[in-house]
Amino acid sequence: MNAQPPRPAFAGWLSETNDITARFLAAGGVPGLINLAGGLPAPETYPGEAVAALAAEAARESAETLAYGPIHGLPALRDAVAARFSTPEMALGRENVLITTAGMQGLSLVGQVLIEPGQAVACQSPAYLGALDAWRPRRPAWRPIFPERNGFDAEAALSGAQFGYVVPNFSNPMGRLVGLERRLELAEAAEATGTWLVEDDPYGALYYDSEPLPRILSLSGALRPGRYRGPVVYLGTFSKEIAPGLRIGWAIAAPEMIEALAAAKQGADMCTSPLTQKIALRALETGLPEAIRPGLLSLYAKRRDALAAAMAAHLAGLFDWEVPVGGMFLWATAKDPAFDTDRLFEAGLEAGVCVTPGRVFDPLGEDRRSIRLNFTLNDEAKLEEGVRRLTKAARAM
Amino acid sequence: MNAQPPRPAFAGWLSETNDITARFLAAGGVPGLINLAGGLPAPETYPGEAVAALAAEAARESAETLAYGPIHGLPALRDAVAARFSTPEMALGRENVLITTAGMQGLSLVGQVLIEPGQAVACQSPAYLGALDAWRPRRPAWRPIFPERNGFDAEAALSGAQFGYVVPNFSNPMGRLVGLERRLELAEAAEATGTWLVEDDPYGALYYDSEPLPRILSLSGALRPGRYRGPVVYLGTFSKEIAPGLRIGWAIAAPEMIEALAAAKQGADMCTSPLTQKIALRALETGLPEAIRPGLLSLYAKRRDALAAAMAAHLAGLFDWEVPVGGMFLWATAKDPAFDTDRLFEAGLEAGVCVTPGRVFDPLGEDRRSIRLNFTLNDEAKLEEGVRRLTKAARAM
Numbered sequence: 109m110n111a112q113p114p115r116p117a118f119a120g121w122l123s124e125t126n127d128i129t130a131r132f133l134a135a136g137g138v139p140g141l142i143n144l145a146g147g148l149p150a151p152e153t154y155p156g157e158a159v160a161a162l163a164a165e166a167a168r169e170s171a172e173t174l175a176y177g178p179i180h181g182l183p184a185l186r187d188a189v190a191a192r193f194s195t196p197e198m199a200l201g202r203e204n205v206l207i208t209t210a211g212m213q214g215l216s217l218v219g220q221v222l223i224e225p226g227q228a229v230a231c232q233s234p235a236y237l238g239a240l241d242a243w244r245p246r247r248p249a250w251r252p253i254f255p256e257r258n259g260f261d262a263e264a265a266l267s268g269a270q271f272g273y274v275v276p277n278f279s280n281p282m283g284r285l286v287g288l289e290r291r292l293e294l295a296e297a298a299e300a301t302g303t304w305l306v307e308d309d310p311y312g313a314l315y316y317d318s319e320p321l322p323r324i325l326s327l328s329g330a331l332r333p334g335r336y337r338g339p340v341v342y343l344g345t346f347s348k349e350i351a352p353g354l355r356i357g358w359a360i361a362a363p364e365m366i367e368a369l370a371a372a373k374q375g376a377d378m379c380t381s382p383l384t385q386k387i388a389l390r391a392l393e394t395g396l397p398e399a400i401r402p403g404l405l406s407l408y409a410k411r412r413d414a415l416a417a418a419m420a421a422h423l424a425g426l427f428d429w430e431v432p433v434g435g436m437f438l439w440a441t442a443k444d445p446a447f448d449t450d451r452l453f454e455a456g457l458e459a460g461v462c463v464t465p466g467r468v469f470d471p472l473g474e475d476r477r478s479i480r481l482n483f484t485l486n487d488e489a490k491l492e493e494g495v496r497r498l499t500k501a502a503r504a505m
Numbered sequence: 506m507n508a509q510p511p512r513p514a515f516a517g518w519l520s521e522t523n524d525i526t527a528r529f530l531a532a533g534g535v536p537g538l539i540n541l542a543g544g545l546p547a548p549e550t551y552p553g554e555a556v557a558a559l560a561a562e563a564a565r566e567s568a569e570t571l572a573y574g575p576i577h578g579l580p581a582l583r584d585a586v587a588a589r590f591s592t593p594e595m596a597l598g599r600e601n602v603l604i605t606t607a608g609m610q611g612l613s614l615v616g617q618v619l620i621e622p623g624q625a626v627a628c629q630s631p632a633y634l635g636a637l638d639a640w641r642p643r644r645p646a647w648r649p650i651f652p653e654r655n656g657f658d659a660e661a662a663l664s665g666a667q668f669g670y671v672v673p674n675f676s677n678p679m680g681r682l683v684g685l686e687r688r689l690e691l692a693e694a695a696e697a698t699g700t701w702l703v704e705d706d707p708y709g710a711l712y713y714d715s716e717p718l719p720r721i722l723s724l725s726g727a728l729r730p731g732r733y734r735g736p737v738v739y740l741g742t743f744s745k746e747i748a749p750g751l752r753i754g755w756a757i758a759a760p761e762m763i764e765a766l767a768a769a770k771q772g773a774d775m776c777t778s779p780l781t782q783k784i785a786l787r788a789l790e791t792g793l794p795e796a797i798r799p800g801l802l803s804l805y806a807k808r809r810d811a812l813a814a815a816m817a818a819h820l821a822g823l824f825d826w827e828v829p830v831g832g833m834f835l836w837a838t839a840k841d842p843a844f845d846t847d848r849l850f851e852a853g854l855e856a857g858v859c860v861t862p863g864r865v866f867d868p869l870g871e872d873r874r875s876i877r878l879n880f881t882l883n884d885e886a887k888l889e890e891g892v893r894r895l896t897k898a899a900r901a902m
Binding site: 113114115116118119120122148149151152154155156157159160161163164165166167168169170171173174175176177209210212213216220221222223224225227238241242243244245246269270271300301302303304339347351352353354355368371372374375376377378379380381382383384 | 546548553566619635750
């Protein structure tokens, strides 16, 4: 036969996507490379034996767990999530909860229901790479917002946008907290402008040095009594509290938003596996996240301290950073404004260490001065050695 | 506080979506209602004990199964799917396979990578409701095609479209086979025009009366030797061969298409649960689908016969149909062109039976004359009683 005729073009967004996640994953397979780039939990924290028992029990309830599940999720799991996130000031019911195929699907569904091409998304910047990936196919106009900065005007930030996007607990990539006063301003600005406010909270359980601050969802709910009808769309996941392999997350929002997200979920994957949902439900009922948490927090706090110590010993002349009080990441910015962290990423790979260049978190793709370092995956010795390799690579540039 | 300000509008496609799936699911909860509407397997066929053992074993491999998995799927499962669908004339490798969160996600990802608003999709009509749901957010222009009809011109059907969509094995909703000659014409037309051809095959294992016909994928692969690089995008699932609750499916295609689909999957749910992937892999390795199949085929063939007999006894004066030789559905068209199956759907609900009106499968939303009846979920007595109720409702119209 002759040469094949040309195929129809792929959708335009594909030419704008980044290959950084694929490169991280490929880097993970290089022998001896120290991977500080991903956002991975420590695999030794995964409760394999506990999940094995729950999984076997769940699979035996096969008429429910091996069947198609309801689009919105198992009713009992929706109720359990509603109960877990209700506060004295805010009542949540099943109608406020959609179960998602982990946190990433929550982001994707938000994009499906709220973005038409060219519409504004007020996005905390630098922003979670996965959120940018999830929304790029919908072609939004990015409006970067900076809720950690002094002088931030929440109403101006949200006004006229389809939605605002914030990660108030240890934002990925910066690892910073949005303070209580700013959270309240955001809740009130969403109420005043009508704009939806997506509160993405994968790291909310990972406070190492203090008690958790109230969620923006809770502050928003306290503004009006009764069942939640407000503008916050709260996205959660078990990926960091139990294990990412379950692929179980949830959206909490006003019922009209839950119904819209469910319509998008129907066309995305019909339903989340009832088998893994039932495992997550039994895990909640038996207190598995609470049983794991002390060990998780102590392990991660030690690793955070080890990374910060290694940075202070080797990189203090080149970079500035704040030691994060929670989450999984440390964000460092080069003192020299002309420093190029895209080049450092490449030089690091050659030196046997992988970090994430700041550019990939910039909706406008411009930041060349920052890097993100993960401290949860590797033990203290590897963190120290990773920083040594990075320092060597940086000094050779 | 004052009344809440208006929220930003939802994306436009939401106002065009149908609520029929949600209504089926709600109808499932009505006591005594006989549900002939859905596309559900018989729950007594789900291998709960076998999956329980595989699930416990898989969960204990927690460093792999409870972690994030590769975006493309577990390498061993991709290899197993490649081996299962290779033929003497067509070699598939890991690079030809993407694991999806069941068949619906395969459809959704195809839409993400191939549809820009207004582009043509050549869609077998009437079409699977879920495919229409999956693609509606991308705003395609529907081009209905009729590959079962005499005089079908495959090149004209595909030419200039982004992709063609066919369900050659027992198409949902019509339950018809696309014959061998027509399959070859479609494979050759895709090759000649360059247009992608999506072969959706959830029912390929459900042949009751004969040996399976070759897949269009296999026919396409045989046109050129070597690793598959052709235009067919084959979508499969374990939902009907093992159990839908696993949410495991796959796309088989040219490597460039697999990479595009993987970029979309990254932003959709990052990865499919490695836990349920590992269960599916062990199920394949231990021959679970083959062990289940004889019982499944014999059960479903008996039910198909029972439905056909009840229809012949009660509805022959009102409807025409063909007895399907596989799949899960019987498609019936009213003899009277003025008969309104939207009204029959409502009247059926009142009489205690739920069927699917033809309109929801028509990309243009016009068919008011047909109904789809499922025969896999209910036993013979219920199928007979369901048809009696439907007949009563139809005669009272």
